[in-house]
Amino acid sequence: MRISVEKSLFSKILTHQQSLINRRSTTVPILSHILIEANYSKQGEPILSVHGTDMEMSLWEKEVIKPFESPGSSVVCAHLLYEIVRKIDDQWVTLEGFEDYVTIRGGAAEFRLPTLPVAEFPLMETQDLPFELSIHPGLLADVIKDTSFCIATEETRYALAGTCFHFRENNQKEIFCNVVATDGHRLALSQLTNIVINEPKIPVGASLLVIGRRTIQSMVKLLESDPGEQVSFRFSSNQISLQGTKFQFFSRLLIDRFPDYMSAIPQNHIFSVKFDPKELMKSLDRVGMVIEERTRSVKLMFHPNGLTLSANSAQGSAKEVVKISYDGEEFTLIFNIRYLSEICQHSRGNIMTMKATKGQNPVVFQDVNRETLYVLMPISN
Amino acid sequence: MRISVEKSLFSKILTHQQSLINRRSTTVPILSHILIEANYSKQGEPILSVHGTDMEMSLWEKEVIKPFESPGSSVVCAHLLYEIVRKIDDQWVTLEGFEDYVTIRGGAAEFRLPTLPVAEFPLMETQDLPFELSIHPGLLADVIKDTSFCIATEETRYALAGTCFHFRENNQKEIFCNVVATDGHRLALSQLTNIVINEPKIPVGASLLVIGRRTIQSMVKLLESDPGEQVSFRFSSNQISLQGTKFQFFSRLLIDRFPDYMSAIPQNHIFSVKFDPKELMKSLDRVGMVIEERTRSVKLMFHPNGLTLSANSAQGSAKEVVKISYDGEEFTLIFNIRYLSEICQHSRGNIMTMKATKGQNPVVFQDVNRETLYVLMPISN
Structure with missing residues (x-):
């Protein structure tokens, strides 16, 4: 095998493999490797194919590259090849496969990586999915x-x-x-x-x-x-x-x-409140500063047109009033601050609705005009 | 004490204290605290003074702030006050000291932090330095x-x-x-x-x-x-x-x-080489990818107008030719790659001179037109 691949393209393919390859697979070293193949398709196109697996997942990626002289395949360390290609100071990377190593060239640099036998590269059993x-x-x-x-x-x-x-x-x-x-x-x-x-x-x-x-x-x-x-x-x-x-x-x-x-999604509610999730997230971030890791609870007191957030710990206490759209009776909820904050963070709009009942029942959060909903259990007083 | 301080100013002062305050001083809790004082100077200027110490170092910082009603002092947790001031959503921060706590206000938020007795705040013994x-x-x-x-x-x-x-x-x-x-x-x-x-x-x-x-x-x-x-x-x-x-x-x-x-700085040399430290650093970064943590050595072979870097490990090998200005006889040096790279990183120019002798003797690196010099011991073959 001797191929030249554009650095940006090769780098993108190798990045995808990083998320599934087990970099520290010391018991089965070949699982930290990927299979690189260069071959002409039936239509005569020069194809680079890269395959990686952790035996739970398998990823093949194919790209048409510029014509090459000799096809072939090699099994090389996924992580090291990724790092090398990423740092090469050239637009093009040349990969050449030999008996038990490959060379990678680009700019003034040349690398030689040992290979593992292609025949031993594991194939995850895949089915025809109906x-x-x-x-x-x-x-x-x-x-x-x-x-x-x-x-x-x-x-x-x-x-x-x-x-x-x-x-x-x-x-x-x-x-x-x-x-x-x-x-x-x-x-x-x-x-x-x-x-x-x-x-x-x-x-x-x-x-x-x-x-x-x-x-x-x-x-x-x-x-x-x-x-x-x-x-x-x-x-x-x-x-x-x-x-x-x-x-x-x-x-x-x-x-x-x-x-x-x-069955975990409540169908009824008594209180319905509208708020700006991004503003609430910032307020939670401030009030949360006084909370020690273990407790992590924040109290929300809803009153007409206002929500008072408060938190307490041995380190100190904090409160902040957030503007909301609500005109019902006063009520209080306690939440894990991280869970509440993450819901706000994943909102995609400026208005979120919260629907709650009295007592220890799950509370529903939903962006206005959007189907996605979140359910969060309050913490008992 | 009741003062209003610009957030950006207060934040800057508190940032300085972070580098010397021991945040996790659990045996002597007061060392994780700072002393905040508000007083009028003899000239009648309203002064905020912040003092922190770890008993090895001591830092006082004073700033003229806008006139306040009541002077005073409080000892509060350095880290938490810093975080709070940094995150407050307002241009101004108000600090109010009470018997055993302070309140910090800004935007819609209010914090209450416990204080320690001002009389117990440690003073490092300082001298009149001659x-x-x-x-x-x-x-x-x-x-x-x-x-x-x-x-x-x-x-x-x-x-x-x-x-x-x-x-x-x-x-x-x-x-x-x-x-x-x-x-x-x-x-x-x-x-x-x-x-x-x-x-x-x-x-x-x-x-x-x-x-x-x-x-x-x-x-x-x-x-x-x-x-x-x-x-x-x-x-x-x-x-x-x-x-x-x-x-x-x-x-x-x-x-x-x-x-x-x-006595560690060699006075004579046989070889003198000029190179671009930033280019060498990039090449070392590439060649170093194949080196495992433990060995960390890179070989430099100098030849007329070229320097060949090379590195080897079980993971693979790498070499790269770097352009340099040299026309003497060939010679070879082996260095710890991190040490050599850090010297290049701290260079301030485009040309660095390396002066070496034969054998295992220290090598001198120096930017052209600059007094700072670095001495690095090569590794034996």
């Missing part, structure tokens, strides 16, 4: 980003360690998909509507997919860098795939069942 | 920054844990000061020349001052933010002080003796 929908990559990235900050981080909550895609049918027989993440304290629900799926009936087993945190992170990066209008999202009961303009991505799903999230 | 020189703050900051990256970081090398200011007299009876830092592997020497000191004779005990690393860091911050043309640098055999436009700073000195640095 269900498919086409979707704008930005739209899919948005519903994932709107929800995924609520994924559980505690190791023990394995069933909540991912984002749930739940395909359902409404009364008009239209398919929609609830995109849900929760860590037991808070919940985020977004929706993909007016979906067209190639198969009219999705069996129960494949209608609820739980996609793990690392897969979610890799998906967002791939979707955000895809220049196309559509990606193909395919799924079965235990795998998903994404096919974009230049890449193909596979991932296993979490096998745990996802909890019944619909 | 020797004084006036110097431009930027000039003093520069000689410190040029050298202090060579201060030893190993805990055991206590005698090298600071920058040495060595006052001497040349043949024309002019006083100059060598500013030196070394960690035993490398050495940096800068100079203050044409110095005028108030006392014509400095006794031996006070002519060599070793200023500890933390003091050095605080000094740079104070000097760089001083808007004046001159600061007063005073010293005795065991203390220094800096007096700027608005601040007064004291620090104890390290009592250890500094090694005889002059």
Whole structure:
């Protein structure tokens, strides 16, 4: 193999692999490596293909490059190749594969990296996935980003360690998909509507997919860098795939069942308050300065046209009055300040509605004119 | 006490204190606090004074503020006050002192911080320092920054844990000061020349001052933010002080003796090479990517008009040819890559000269047209 690739293009491809390659895979060293292949397609196009896997996820990326003299393939350290290409002081990078090493050249620099046998490069078992929908990559990235900050981080909550895609049918027989993440304290629900799926009936087993945190992170990066209008999202009961303009991505799903999230969303409310989420976030940031890590609770007292935030600790106390649109009776709620702040941070508008009942019941937050909703449990007094 | 202070001014004063206050002083809590005083001067000016100490260093900063109703003083947590003032959403901050707390107000926010008794605030013992020189703050900051990256970081090398200011007299009876830092592997020497000191004779005990690393860091911050043309640098055999436009700073000195640095600077050389330090730094950065943390050595092979850098490890190998100005015989040196890179980084010009001899002898680096020099020991083959 001897190819010349534009630095910016090569760098972009290698960046995508970084999110799924396990850099410190010392027990299985080949998992910290990627497979680089140069070959002519059936149509005679010179193609560079890069493949990486951690055995849970697999990513192939293909690009047409300038014609090369000799095809071939090599398995090299993903991280080091990425760093080298990124720092090369030239527009073009030349990669040449030999028996047990590759050379990388660009500018005045030349690198030699050892390779591992191509035959030993692991292939994740992938299936033909029966269900498919086409979707704008930005739209899919948005519903994932709107929800995924609520994924559980505690190791023990394995069933909540991912984002749930739940395909359902409404009364008009239209398919929609609830995109849900929760860590037991808070919940985020977004929706993909007016979906067209190639198969009219999705069996129960494949209608609820739980996609793990690392897969979610890799998906967002791939979707955000895809220049196309559509990606193909395919799924079965235990795998998903994404096919974009230049890449193909596979991932296993979490096998745990996802909890019944619909029952966590309150249907009624007594109080309804409108506020500016960006302003509330700044106020929370200030009031939160006096809170020590362990307590982390902030008190919200709602009164006509005002919300008084207050926080206390041995370090000191703080309060701040925030302007809101509310004219009902006074009431008080206590929240984990970080959870409340993150909801405000993920809002996309200037007005958010909060709906609450009396007592220790979940509270609903929603941007005006937007389907995504957040549910947050208050803390008891 | 009840005062209103401009946020930007108050924030700047509190920033200076952050570099010397020990934020996590749990055994002596008052050391994580600062003393805030508001008083009218003899001339009737309304003065805010802020004082902090870690018992090794002491910093007073005074500013004329807008007239206030009631003077007074309070001892509050330095870090929290700094964070609060920084985040307040208003141009003005109001501070009000009570029996055992202060309130801080700005925008819609109000904070209450507990205070400690003013009478218990520790005062570092300071002396009347006999020797004084006036110097431009930027000039003093520069000689410190040029050298202090060579201060030893190993805990055991206590005698090298600071920058040495060595006052001497040349043949024309002019006083100059060598500013030196070394960690035993490398050495940096800068100079203050044409110095005028108030006392014509400095006794031996006070002519060599070793200023500890933390003091050095605080000094740079104070000097760089001083808007004046001159600061007063005073010293005795065991203390220094800096007096700027608005601040007064004291620090104890390290009592250890500094090694005889002059003998470490080679006087002769065989090879002399000119190179662009910024270009060499970029090349070292690239070649260094293949080096594992433990070895960290880079090989430099000098040949007419070229320097070949090379590095090797189990991860791979790298080489790069750098253009240099040299026409002598070929020779090779091996350096710690980080040390060599840091010397290039601290250069201020486009041309640096390297002077070396054959064998394992120290190598001298110097910017063209500049007094500061660096000495670096090569690594044996």
